[in-house]
Amino acid sequence: MARTTLIQNSFNAGELSPLMAARGDQARYASGCRVLRNMLLHPHGPAFRRPGLRFMGPCADETAPPRLVPFVFNEEQAYVLEFAPERLRVWWRGGLVLGGDGAPLAVPTPYAADHLPTLRWCQSADVLYLVTPHAAPRKLERHGHADWRLVAVNFGPRVATPTGLRSTGAPSGTRQHRYVITAVSVDTGEESLPTAELSVTAGTPAEGSAVNLAWTAVEGASEYRVYKAGGGASVYGLLGTAATGETYADTGRTPDFAEGPPEHRNPFEGTDDYPSSVQFWQQRLCFAGSRSHPQTIWASRTGCYENMDVSRPLQTDDAVTVTIASETVSAVRWMMPARKLLVGTGGGEWTLSGQGSEPFSPLSCLLEFQSARGSAELPPLAVGDGVLAVQRGGRAVRNFRYSLDVDGYSGADQTILAEHMLRGRNIVDWAYQQSPHSVVWCAMDDGTMAGLTLIAEHQVAGWHRHDTGGAVEALCVVPGPPSDPAGGDELWLVVRRDVNGAQRRYIERLDPAFESDTPARAFFxxxxxxxxxxxxxxxxxxxxxxxxxxxxxxxxxxxxxxxxxxxxxxxxxxxxxxxxxxGYASDLVPVTQEFVAGDGPTQGRVRRVGRARVRLYRSSGFKAGPDADHLREELFRTAQDPPGQALPLFDGDREVTLDARLGTQGGLHVRQDDPLPLTVLAVISEVEVGEA
Structure with missing residues (x-):
């Protein structure tokens, strides 16, 4: 048998689909694995053991899975919100936020257990907007560390409407003059709704013989706008402004009918009108996808997130309503801000923007079709300069990025080399842990987790599978405390476990990656x-x-x-x-390396790996064998090492002798199931190959 030595010094293509087993010609095959379980990837190439999950506490309601929602004001003030059925708890820095009575803070909510999977949100500073098709839009306001309030969103201007509009004098006559007044906020420039119409019977206003108006002042108003109806119709035009005081004299000026007063509008009043998606974009708060209007997007007035009012005629800062025109009714499932507003529907992906270089407004609105992939209901993730979204049917994850070549967004399939990760199972929740290792964590409907290490600029995209001895039902990521020497983002999870004959639900947190020189600090x-x-x-x-x-x-x-x-x-x-x-086991099985021998290709020929060297970094023991059923512990302890004491971490090569049988796969299986670290830099195998 011919003998050769092969090295695999990178594993950052992750676990490859069994359908890739014969694709030694594929560029990323040589960096892949047949099995990568409870292991993570360095972009440099090594694979290292997933750190353990630290128990934080039981869920508020252990009978139903909660939703975990990140609330990030800044790096110092990053909270995890636990939305349980009909109540909310707040976690901060590893513990529950306590109320004034010393008990964990609990905020009542209207969300039942079956509402929680459809909950969507977006945040602006200390306010988190929440929507679900089952309830009217609400917002969660943080007024203090232990002062959280969930309130209904009252759509309309924040500045009050003036009251007491009256005439204090007018020239004699029989003509009808009709007026309304609005107030303008000194802080935001937002305009109030108009007063009730005031009708004055008088002659023609003129200098020295005016229709004099008065009203009651509004707190926080910088000016008042006076509108007058004309032409016998109920159409109002801007007559003038009163910068100070609460009076105005109509001296016969012609109203400007290009500017009219706002008209109140709330598109979300009925039970079938509640939106299913919410997102900020271009200083507007956008809602989309109600039961009655599944393809419609509503955007608030510019800078006034809870104001859906419009004017007649329309103004550039008015609220916007736009409906996707397509052959089939495909509900809007998500929105994500980018160069344009990306919109995912069940039938395809679109962008929403202004026309040309104009800003988005009711006078400049452009919907452009991008792809016909179709999107699942899971909200997308912003990862680097792209947007990850699950394709309709749940069988692929696509990375939508702007392409100059097509002047649009195209979505590369990130599961093409690992399609088995989503075969027969779906992602029920996911989150992106940017630091320290750029991992997209996915909770699957079978209770396991999958991870995708994704660094597009370095062509790193590798999948890995994870199991925890329980069922992962929800997860989220928040920044870790800046003072923490481990740094990075924190992954929080809801895990359902069988304990003492009962099902329990726990909040757990992924520990930081092991970087200590002392094995005593290893948490696995x-x-x-x-x-x-x-x-x-x-x-x-x-x-x-x-x-x-x-x-x-x-x-x-x-x-x-x-x-x-x-x-x-x-x-x-x-x-x-x-x-x-x-305890849990971490497994690494490199791909079967293919090469050309003197008598031709080796693919499909019998082979045997009798010896191998495993190059390690800061590791402490492992098991190895030709397969999972024939593993043997590699002993690091020598006669000179005191029994019952920790060994120093090991850097270097460990030689492994395998009791391997002839076969067409022939390889090495590496496992660590002790609570100790393992980082594999390379696997060097001595391979014997049968004759062609």
Missing amino acids: VDSGLSYDGPPVAALGGLDHLEGREVSILADGWVHPPRTVAGGRIELDRPASVIHAGL
Whole structure:
């Protein structure tokens, strides 16, 4: 048999579809894996072990899955909102925000359990706007760290309408003169709704013989606008403004009918009119997709997010209503701001903008068709300079980016090399963890997770699968505290677990990636807790894992597993730094490397890998074998190492001897199932290949 040595020094193409098994000619094949489980990817090429999930606390309502919503005012003030059925709790820096009574803050909401999957939101500073087809739009206002208020959105101007409009003098005559007045906010320039019409019977106004008007002042108004009807019709034109005071004299000026007063409009009053999507764009708050008008988009007045009023004739800052014209009725499922407003419907993707270089307005509105892929109901993610969206049917994730070549948006399929990740299952929730490793985390409907390491500018797009010993039902990402030396974004999850014969739902948080030089700081357990202090011989506080066997790391030494009883575990001896939680296995199986031997291609020929070298970085042990059923632990401890103490982390090559049989796949399976770190830089294999 011919013998050769092959090296795979990059794994950042991630786990490849079994349909790629014969595609050694594909450029990214050589950087792929047959299995990448509970492992993450460095853009440089190495694969490293996923850190553990730290237990934060039980869910508010363990009978139904909540939604996790990020609320990010700035890096210092980043909260996780837990929307449970009919109530909301707030998490901050690893703990629940407490109310004035010392109990966890709970804000009542109108959202039942079946409303939560359809909840959508967008944020502006301290206000989070929320929509669902099941309830009228609302907004969550943060007035203080422990002062959160969920209130209905009252559509209309924030400045009050003037009152007490009256005539204080007019020339004699029999003509009817009709007036309305509006107030203009000194802070925002927003115009109020007009007063009720005042009809004055008088002669023709002129200098020295005017129709004099008066009204009651409005707090916060900088000026008042006076409109007058003309031509015998109920059409008003701007007559003039009163910059100060609460009086105006009509001296016969002709109204400007190019400017009329605002007319009140609320498109969301009926139960079938509640929008299903909300987004900010170009200083407007946009809503879309009600049951009665599934293809319609409503945009607020410029800078006035809760004002859907329009004027007659229309003005450039008026609210906008636009409906997508298509052959089929395809509901708007999401909106995302970019160079233009990207709009995803069940039938395709569109952009909304102004015409040419003009800003978007009711006088300049352009809908352009981009693709006929169709979008799933899951909201998209902004990743780098692109937008990730799930294609209709849930079988593909597409990265929509602006292309100068087509002067539009095109969506490359990010699952084309790993289509098996979405085969027979759908993404139910996802979030983007930009720092430190640029990972899109996906909660699947079978309870597992999938991750996509995506760095488009470096052509890195690799999928990896994750399981946690439970079912991941929801997740979100918020920035970590700037003072945290680990830095980066935090991934928060809702995990359903079977504990002591019952189903429990927990809030858990992905620990930062392991970067310490001390194995005692390694946290590689799920639903885990830590102790750091004077030596103790027992660890309590594990009630949430009652009756479960837990994996333990004590002072960097792998302690034998224990079963939690009475919320406690007993140790063989005292330890100062203890991590305990559910164990999990991390697996790496490189692709079968193909090459051309002297007698031709080796694909499909029998082969055997008898020896291999695994190049490691800051690692502490692993198991290896030809497949998952024939793994053998690689011993790092020598006779000179004191028993029961942590070994230093290892950098370098470890040689592995495999009891491998002949086959057409022949390769190496690497596993770490102890609560210790593992980073694989490369796999160097000695391959024997049969004759052609």
